[in-house]
Amino acid sequence: MTVKKDKVPQVTQRPIRIxxxxxxxxxxxxxxxxxxxxxxxxxxxxxxxGLHQTTENIVRAAIQExxxxxxxxILSGAHMTLFPELLKQLKRDGAEDIVVFGGGIIPKDDIExxxxxxxxxxxxxxxxxxxxxxxxRANVPVSE
Amino acid sequence: xxxxxxxxxxxSKSSSYSDxxxxxxxxxxxxxxxxxxxxxxxxxxxVTPENGGAVDYHKDLGYPGxxxxxxxxxxxxxxxxxxxxxQFAGFGTPEDTNQRFKYLLDHGQTGLSTAFDMxxxxxxxxxxxxxxxxxxxxxxxxSTLDDMDALFDGIALDQVTTSMTINCTATAAFAFYxxxxxxxxxxxxxxxxxxxxxxxxxxxAQKEWISPPTPSVKLVCDVIQFCANExxxxxPVSISGYHIxxxxxxxxxxxxxxxxxGLAYVDHCIGRGMQIDDFAPRLSFxxxxxxxxxxxxxxxxxxxxxxARLMRExxxxxxxxxxxxxxxxxxxxxxxxxxxPVNNVVRVAMQALAAVLGGVQxxxxxxxxxxxxxxxxxxxxxxxxxxxxxxxESGVTNVVDPLGGSYLxxxxxxxxxxxxxxxxxxxxxxxxxLHAVELGFPQREISxxxxxxxxxxxxxxxxxxxVNKYPEGGEQEIPTLKIEHAVETRQIEKIREFKLxxxxxxxxxxxxxxxxxxxxxxxxxxVLIDAVAVGVTLGEVSDIxxxxxxxxxxxxxx
Numbered sequence: 001m002t003v004k005k006d007k008v009p010q011v012t013q014r015p016i017r018i019x020x021x022x023x024x025x026x027x028x029x030x031x032x033x034x035x036x037x038x039x040x041x042x043x044x045x046x047x048x049x050g051l052h053q054t055t056e057n058i059v060r061a062a063i064q065e066x067x068x069x070x071x072x073x074i075l076s077g078a079h080m081t082l083f084p085e086l087l088k089q090l091k092r093d094g095a096e097d098i099v100v101f102g103g104g105i106i107p108k109d110d111i112e113x114x115x116x117x118x119x120x121x122x123x124x125x126x127x128x129x130x131x132x133x134x135x136x137r138a139n140v141p142v143s144e
Numbered sequence: 145x146x147x148x149x150x151x152x153x154x155x156s157k158s159s160s161y162s163d164x165x166x167x168x169x170x171x172x173x174x175x176x177x178x179x180x181x182x183x184x185x186x187x188x189x190x191v192t193p194e195n196g197g198a199v200d201y202h203k204d205l206g207y208p209g210x211x212x213x214x215x216x217x218x219x220x221x222x223x224x225x226x227x228x229x230x231q232f233a234g235f236g237t238p239e240d241t242n243q244r245f246k247y248l249l250d251h252g253q254t255g256l257s258t259a260f261d262m263x264x265x266x267x268x269x270x271x272x273x274x275x276x277x278x279x280x281x282x283x284x285x286x287s288t289l290d291d292m293d294a295l296f297d298g299i300a301l302d303q304v305t306t307s308m309t310i311n312c313t314a315t316a317a318f319a320f321y322x323x324x325x326x327x328x329x330x331x332x333x334x335x336x337x338x339x340x341x342x343x344x345x346x347x348x349a350q351k352e353w354i355s356p357p358t359p360s361v362k363l364v365c366d367v368i369q370f371c372a373n374e375x376x377x378x379x380p381v382s383i384s385g386y387h388i389x390x391x392x393x394x395x396x397x398x399x400x401x402x403x404x405x406g407l408a409y410v411d412h413c414i415g416r417g418m419q420i421d422d423f424a425p426r427l428s429f430x431x432x433x434x435x436x437x438x439x440x441x442x443x444x445x446x447x448x449x450x451x452a453r454l455m456r457e458x459x460x461x462x463x464x465x466x467x468x469x470x471x472x473x474x475x476x477x478x479x480x481x482x483x484x485p486v487n488n489v490v491r492v493a494m495q496a497l498a499a500v501l502g503g504v505q506x507x508x509x510x511x512x513x514x515x516x517x518x519x520x521x522x523x524x525x526x527x528x529x530x531x532x533x534x535x536x537e538s539g540v541t542n543v544v545d546p547l548g549g550s551y552l553x554x555x556x557x558x559x560x561x562x563x564x565x566x567x568x569x570x571x572x573x574x575x576x577x578l579h580a581v582e583l584g585f586p587q588r589e590i591s592x593x594x595x596x597x598x599x600x601x602x603x604x605x606x607x608x609x610x611v612n613k614y615p616e617g618g619e620q621e622i623p624t625l626k627i628e629h630a631v632e633t634r635q636i637e638k639i640r641e642f643k644l645x646x647x648x649x650x651x652x653x654x655x656x657x658x659x660x661x662x663x664x665x666x667x668x669x670x671v672l673i674d675a676v677a678v679g680v681t682l683g684e685v686s687d688i689x690x691x692x693x694x695x696x697x698x699x700x701x702x
Binding site: 024025026027028029030033034036037038040046048049050051052054076077078080081082105107124125126128129130 | 262263265266268274275276277278281282346350351352390391392478481482483515516517518591594595598602608611612624627697698699700702
């Protein structure tokens with residue numbers, strides 16, 4: 001996913017706040033940590049949940065930290081369970097304005113299905129970190 | 145435009161490397177400002193005996209099968225016996241994976257290797273809420289002795305060697321396997337195989353844990369001690385660099401942290417009063433084989449020499465067997481690309497060749513589709529055939545350590561050994577790896593290296609063909625394996641029924657025995673082998689560990 005350079009950077013009142021989250025049992029945190037650091041270096045405020053979170057924990061942290069978006073990393077194959085759970089619980093807690101995107105080993109068919117459910121974007125291995133940064137700036141509205 | 149070569153110039157002959165470097169080479173143009181390895185190692189334009197290529201043959205190399213084993217751990221290496229071709233496999237129910245095992249054995253594979261699913265690896269039965277969505281997805285679901293029986297249905301435990309990749313719940317899986325052997329009337333001394341059972345690298349890299357580092361190391365060493373006494377053909381630990389590398393470390397960090405993990409287990413066993421020569425021969429290793437061809441070959445040669453020297457010099461090991469670093473290897477999963485996935489076949493072939501030139505004892509070659517999903521039968525077959533082509537067509541197996549004496553390989557071997565030893569001394573100064581892990585030292589070093597690599601990749605200083613160079617729009621479509629959701633439902637029903645059909649008195653007594661053994665700090669393995677035979681599950685064993693030893697959570701540092 002590439003965003004045309006003339007659309008970014010968007011001028012914002014305050015830095016974008018983002019929760020980088022690891023859900024479920026898998027321990028693959030290389031990608032999540034690299035992305036978290038890259039977003040921080042790009043001037044965003046990043047909170048990292050650490051591994052093995054339940055979706056309940058993630059929603060609670062997102063609301064407490066007042067984030068604009070959640071980046072969920074899953075490499076365990078449990079994405080078709082964990083993304084829908086997360087979206088459902090955000091809605092239940094009235095926090096569906098928080099943008100949800102994801103990353104990991106996620107097959108193409110599943111990416112389409114997840115987008116239909118309301119996951120805004122999925123990044124697969126090999127994505128340039130600048131593409132993630134640009135996408136967030138273009139797609140995450142920053143409220144006052 | 146390049147300058148026209150001066151064909152009239154007379155013969156040139158430099159009197160030394162430095163003359164040649166300044167008089168001849170310096171005037172030439174290179175296509176890059178620097179030539180770095182994938183581990184950020186700046187490489188010289190050439191290695192000669194004058195800039196690091198010289199060796200002290202008898203001290204640094206010696207002969208294959210002899211200390212310090214730089215050239216290989218057996219005198220004959222692949223002229224005597226090829227390495228074990230061991231493809232890691234596991235998905236769905238035990239019955240699904242049993243079929244894949246039989247398929248692989250039918251196609252000439254010589255050993256088995258079990259991949260467990262995340263709930264089994266993290267200590268939850270399929271009916272636990274935390275298992276939701278993960279049962280049978282990333283590996284096979286095994287939580288009872290019945291599951292293990294189904295997994296090895298029709299496979300003779302004393303005829304194949306089996307590797308089990310499992311760590312914080314290794315004691316439970318080990319107990320299932322040995323209880324199954326007992327049930328089938330096979331003596332423990334007939335069982336060959338390996339259990340990964342390496343907890344320190346879990347805290348460092350793979351991040352599958354239940355309890356904190358100290359009790360985790362105790363459980364690792366319970367298995368080492370049990371095997372030293374009862375199962376002399378079984379490798380009770382596979383000290384693993386693979387996950388460290390996959391998490392983003394350099395080649396040197398992979399080697400150093402792996403060896404330091406091994407030293408921590410040795411120290412713990414000696415602390416229990418065990419004799420080095422009674423258990424060191426069964427310690428086995430597992431390394432990643434990444435893209436940088438010569439660096440990886442040198443890493444394996446350096447690993448053998450470094451371990452041998454430490455065993456002899458630091459611990460006073462008295463036998464060759466105690467000093468031999470026997471290793472499994474796997475091609476680097478992280479090097480595979482989702483883009484243009486067929487290219488992965490080529491990457492895997494080159495990595496596998498490096499593993500063989502580096503002298504490994506056992507090898508898994510990744511399948512081209514593994515960045516997309518678990519591999520299909522067809523892609524696994526190509527991966528296995530890759531090993532067979534190297535073994536039986538390429539001719540590289542005809543001569544032992546064919547790259548020994550290469551100026552470059554010997555210089556790299558020396559450098560990697562020295563740099564790894566520097567790290568090990570730094571870890572020694574922290575009080576050993578157990579403490580270094582508690583301080584977060586190896587974790588931080590790896591995070592830094594992973595981030596540096598990503599920055600270099602983004603800047604185009606490292607190349608991944610098909611990703612940051614030569615990309616193609618559109619996607620190559622290849623078939624992928626799908627795991628049906630029905631697997632989870634089936635495993636949940638099965639465990640619920642299993643739990644209803646146990647002898648409740650014997651089961652309750654077994655749980656109490658395990659807890660008591662943990663509290664009294666005795667070896668838990670013999671008790672577990674009896675306990676799983678009366679229906680104790682993997683999740684129940686893990687619950688006792690949580691209760692007695694406590695729960696470890698991710699410090700979440702970036």
